[in-house]
Amino acid sequence: MKCNKLVLAAALVATSSYSMSQTSNEFVVEDIRVEGLQRVALGAALTYLPVQRGDTLNRFRTTQLIRSLYSSTHFEKVELYRDGNVLIVSVAERPTISNIVFEGNDDIKDEQLQESLDSSNIRIGEPLDRTVISSIETGLKDFFYSIGKYNAEVTAIVTPLPRNRVDVKLLFEEGDAAEIRQINIVGNKVFEDDELFKQMELKFDAPWWNFLSETRYQQQTLAGDMEIIESYYKDRGYLQFAITSTQVSMTPEKDGIYVTLNVTEGEQYNVSEIELSGDLLGFEDFISKVLPLKEGDLYNQAEVTFTEEFIANYLGRFGYAYPTVTTIPEINDEDKTVKLTLRVDPGKRIYVRRISFKGNQVTADDVLRQSVVQMEGSWLANRSLETSKAQLSRLTYMESVEFATIRLPGQDDKVDVEFTVKEQASGSFNAGIGYGDATGLSLQAGVQQDNFLGSGKRVGISLNTVSYQKSAQLTYLDPYFTIDGISLGGNIGYSEFDGGDFGLIQYSSKRWSIGANLGYPINEVNRISFGVTYSSVELGANTQPFVQTTRFYEQFADSGDPDAPINYDSITGSVSWTRNTLNRGLFPSDGSSQRASFSTTTPNSEVNFFKLTSDAKWYFPLTRNQRWTVLARLRLGYGNGYGDENGLEQILPFNENFTAGGADTLRGFENNTVGPRGIQLIRSNLITSPSGVPILGNRETNSIALSNRSLGGNAMALGGLELIVPTPFVDSEFDNSVRTSLFYDVGNVWDTEFQYDQYKDLEVVQVSNRGNVIETLPDFGDWKQYRSSAGVSLQWISPMGPMVFSFSRALKEREGDDAKFFTFNIGSTF
Incomplete structure (x- = not known):
């Protein structure tokens, strides 16, 4: 059967060279047959045909039919045939993309490339339009040229597969970026070249140690530098300053760039x-x-x-x-x-119709809404939106928060507000592992959920059976107990503690406690909290009669049985103030946080003491993207007793002392080993009080022994500086979960009640920790006996919770200190 070909694939456009006479080629279509369909259904194909049975097919209808089939994006080849009065449409469908592979790309991430392809409708499962391949190659080359890689090549390889499928591979040969050989500024008289070069991000001939300088040519960076120079002049009165022209020339090898800026300064106004x-x-x-x-x-x-x-x-x-x-x-x-x-x-006053949330998979909308101060139905306030974003960002289970105002069609005075959030792990498996000469192997474990079942409530349970402690604790906090932001929390716990295994002097204690607290918001960043805790403590017998511990024991010791444990109950009231302007709850990079608290036992308690503590952190970003940030830290503490018991002035119980050393305080030192040590009097004719307290008699016969372990002190001052830097080999998108910093820690723990003059002339006869001999007694009451260390720390928010790896070196240490090079913790607080 002979068919007359009406139109070839190359003649399917309006400017087709095909010609036929109206009289000889027009015919009435009695039937339509479509050939070559594989993936596209016949019914769908017929919907794209503007010709039906009974229509007369002519030149205009032919062109219209071809355009309609191509505009469907399903076909890459169309041919028309006539068999008598039957119209035959022969098509070749576009192949389906089976896979997309990127190879050799370093400066462009796969995700960015895929976004670019998506805009051209090139994605897995979609038909491939071969006509856009060359434009994609050209666009990607233009990108590489804009960052100075003029030798870059981009090749798209399309590999046919069975069943009309193809693989698409984009092969990149990026090459090296062209270095800036020289930058010339012509026409400047007011400011010297060097002064203007300091303002620019692009550099040339930079010294080796200036590793932050950008010597690769980048078109966008140059445009930014031109704006910076223009602002530099106009900020100093040169209102009519202008950069009249820019020349960028390249070496023949395309590896060097020369930049010339021609400027007109004008006069000051x-x-x-x-x-x-x-x-x-x-x-x-x-x-x-x-x-x-x-x-x-x-x-x-x-x-x-x-x-x-x-x-x-x-x-x-x-x-x-x-x-x-x-x-x-x-x-x-x-x-x-x-x-x-x-x-x-001013325009019109804008009102908020609706506030919605997107991206929250776990957290309920109502929980997020509690942190939003912008109200539906009220006017739109930019300050309220920024405050809402900040408060949402400070939630520890939020990685990022953004918002957008969406104007409503036909309503120029109303908008919707949409918050887009990205959640992160809100629970943590708190654990730690370490080894020290004094503590041996230490392990601990616990679970805390800051966003329990998406409710925003914090629930924690801790069960520990480590070498120094056996404990069980349950904590609860509802940050929005009332609609106006009053929080309610509580805790109940029991512990058995062994100070010797904790790096402290040898003593044992048992404690159980129950407490509750209420928090009141003062404003968006300030909060005040009140708490009360009842506790019952049993301290084991004073088996090591140190001067400091004996002074506390004798207030409660039974003269008939001095070796019996002592017990005391107390009710502690506390008040604390917190201020938080951090930009994130975890891994902040800007803002500050401060906390100060005061706690005291009530006068009807069996022990009377108070404690003051404060903790502050300040973040100072060094770059716009905040990947380089300086962190300054300061922690202070002081405690003491008040009143008297059995005629003796009360002091801070030694088991309430502050300690330092370890990941959260002074890295580079063994946990809890920094601070005063226990003192024992050694005398041939020891005279004691009825309760066993040594009485200094003939000084010529007295000597002292120091414990191998720290006792802690009633005063503490710790600080430090950290330079937060981009983590090597980790993309910037993981900055909210991985952090690297260079740190310097400094601080001390001391005893303000220590009477150094009573003991300074006595001979020290005992060898200190690890065989280091202390020839003279340190002044444990001198706050200037500080320690310091420096090192590098890697922090990672893992699926089990925060993990911290620290490598540190003690820079300033005292005799008997136990320095530690490496520490590893899970569940530390940032």
Whole structure:
């Protein structure tokens, strides 16, 4: 059977060279047959045909039919045939993409490449449009050229597979980036080249030690540097400064770049007058009084921009979310002054219709809504939105938070607010492992869930059977016990503690306690809390009669049985204040946090003492992306007794002493080994009080022995600096879960009640820890006897909880200190 070919694939466009006479080629279609279909159903294919049975097919209908089939994106080849009055449509479907592979790309991540392909509708499972392959290759080459890689090559390889499928591979040969050989600035007279070069991010001929300098040419970085130079001039009064032209030339080998900037500096201008115009909603007097711009000052572009933002943000507090503030300069070249007119258009007051959340898989919307201060139905306030974002970000189970305002079609005074959150693990398996000469192997374990069942409540249970402690504790906290942010928490616990295995002096204790606390928000960043705890403590017999411990024991010891354990009950009240402006709950990089607390036992308790503690952290980002940040830390503590018991002045119980050493305090030292040591009097004719307290008699016969372990002290001062740096070999997208820092720790624990003059002349006869002889008694009451260390720390929020690896070296240590190079902890607090 002979068929007449109507149109070839190459002639299926409006400019087709195919020609036929209307009279000889027009015919009435009696039937339509489609050939070559594989994946596309016949019914779907027929829907793309603008010709039906009974229609007359002519040149116009033929072109229209071909365009319709191609616009369906299912076919890469179409041919039309005529068999009598039967129209035959022969098609070749586009192959389906089976797999997409990227190879050789270093500067572009796979995710970024896939996003670029998605915009061209090239993704697995979709038909491949071969016509866009070359444009993708060209676009990717342009990207590499923009970052100075002029030898880069991008090749797309399409491999046919059975069943009309293909594999797509993008093969990259990036090559080396071109280095900047020289930067020239032409036309500058006011500022020297070196001063302008300091402002630029791009560098040339940088010294080897300046590893942060960017010597690779990047088009976007150069554009940013040009803006920086322009701002540098305009912030210093050069209102008419301009970069008139830019030349970028390349070496023949395409490995070096020469950049030339031609500038016109102009003259300096002073502000002669500032005028406010437009609708300021009755705030003219207030705004004019607080404007940063002042008449008579040198013109400053940064101040002008800040003033515009200040006015817009101020109006945004009252629901005018989209104000327009424009500064119109009127230049007077005769006296080199400029009049600034600030024209304000507040627009309409915007109200919030609905607040929604996206991305929360575990946390309930109601829990997130508790941290949002922007209310539905009220006007949109930019300050409320930023505060809401900050409070959500501080939740320990949130990795990132963003928000967007969505304007409603046909309603120019209403918006929806959508918060997009990314959750992170809200539970932690708290564990630690370590080894020390004094403590031996130590292990601990526990579980805490900061977002229990997505409710935002914190529930923790800890069961420990480590070498130094057996304990069980249950904690609970509801941060939004009431709708206005009052929190309610409680805890109940029991523990058996062995100080000797904890790196302290040898003593044992048993404690059980129950407590509750209430927290009240003062504002978005400040909170005050009150708590009360009842505890019962049993201290084992004073088997090692150190001077410091005996002084406490004798208040409760039974003269008839001095070796019996002592027991005391107490009720402790506490008040604490916290302030938190951190940008994240875990791994913050900006902001600060401060906490101060005061706790004291009530007068009707069997022991009377108080403790003051404070803890502060400040983060100072060094770069815009906050990957380089400085952290400053300070922790202070002081405690003492009040009143008297059995005629003796009460002191802080030694089991309440502060200790230092280890991952959370002083890295580089064994856990809890920093601080005063126990003192024992050795005398041939020992005279004691009825309760067993040694009485200093003939000094010539006295000597002292020091314990191998620390006793702790009633005063503490710890601090440190950390430089947070990008983690090597880890992408920036993991900065919220992996952190590396270089640290310097410094601090001390001392005893303000220690009477050094009573013991300084006595001979030290006992060898200290690890065979180090202490020839003279240290002054355990001297706060200046500090220790310090430095090192590197790696922190990782693992599925089991936070993990910390620290390598450190003691820089300043005292006789008898137990230095430690490596520590590893799971479940530490950041």
